[in-house]
Amino acid sequence: MEQLLQMSLQKDPTMGQAQPSMLQMLRFPAVRHLFICLIPLWFASNFSIYGLAMSLQSFEINIYMIQVLFAIADFSFCFLGFLAIKSLRRRPTQMAFFLLSGILPSGPCHDTPGPVIPPHHDGHARKRLHGWLHKLLSVYTGELYPTVMWQRGQSTTMILANIGSTLSPLVGMTAELHSSLPFLIYGAVPVAACPTIVLLPETMGQPLPYTEQDLERRWKEKLGQRQEEQQMVLLQAS
Secondary structure, eight states, X not given: OHHHHHHHHHHOTTTTSOOOOHHHHTTSHHHHHHHHHHHHHHHHHHHHHHHHHTTGGGGSSOHHHHHHHHHHHHHHHHHHHHHHHHHSOHHHHHHHHHHHHHHSOOOSOOSSOOSSSOXXXXXXXXXXXXXHHHXXXXXXXXXXXXXXXXXXXXXXXXXXXXXXXXXXXXXXXXXGTOTTHHHHHHHHHHHHHGGGGGGSOOXXXXXXXXXXXXXXXHHHHHHHHHHHHHHHHHHHHO
């Protein structure tokens, strides 16, 4: 048993060593970049999904029956979502879900329902989209953080992102001004956070980084490629 443990330690030099704290990891520009970009995405996801979940009673429909129906359909749609991230890549899929979950009309009452979603059901459709977005974002985030800091990075990101789920019930008070105002806010936040995805790398087909040094090396290589491309564009323009 001791020999097996020693062999595993030799294969993985980081085992048995004290792992750096999150503050120490944030000293790396690449890790700091990921952390700053992921916070608004998770904030928007938690903010909207918890806000819509607490507003189901305003849709004038049996919330228990609609939850059963969407729970049955949830598995198939999640399967389609995972197929999308494998065929359409991670970033385009994430952007599509953020935009759809934000621009899909919803509210307690509609005089002009959406072109596809029937009245009183579009808000539930948006809630399901946020649920799928939450799952896909979890997969994408797990591929961005290096392995040695995956658990710590995920936990810290989720703790800060839960500020969104804490603030979301307060938006319900804006219904006193207009009944549809909370749902407009729940949709505007994901759309506002969507451009952040452009700043994140594509992980499809890429080897997962093991340490923060690996992530930092890839970050520098991509920056060097961008600088070379910009120089080539300037030379061609001149």
